[in-house]
Ligand SMILES: [Fe+2]
């Protein structure tokens with residue numbers, strides 16, 4: 001499997017988490033009580049699998065390699081993708097902060113929770129769509145086979161450093177999120 005295929009596969013898992021979150025938001029809008037566990041799993045997935053695992057590989061390995069290679073031609077695009085990662089992290093902070101208030105039934109904190117969930121879902125969906133359809137195809141075309149091998153090696157090293165079980169953990173969190181919605 002090549003490095004871009006790895007990232008695409010990770011997107012598939014992230015999309016499942018976003019779909020779960022969307023279902024959670026609909027229930028929340030309709031006044032259904034969502035267990036604390038659902039949000040805890042979602043936050044953990046966002047912080048570990050999405051951010052530390054997937055976005056790290058993009059930002060610190062692939063984006064930087066591509067930026068160097070294209071000598072500034074892709075800087076604006078890469079900056080926008082980094083900005084979206086950053087916004088996502090902020091939304092997750094706000095989601096985590098408003099959770100306790102929501103669980104106590106506070107309406108203002110529930111509003112903050114809803115706003116940030118909606119923003120997270122929307123920005124991340126858009127972000128993944130851009131990467132899949134615009135950015136990754138550029139990377140696929142620009143990198144030589146040799147460069148892809150080097151990136152793949154760097155990915156492997158980072159994955160081992162992070163925790164080689166992160167993908168399994170991510171899948172477990174997804175299953176547990178889904179179970180909370182039943
Ligand atoms: Fe990304």
Ligand SMILES: [Fe+2]
Nearest residue numbers: 054058128131
């Ligand atoms: Fe991505």
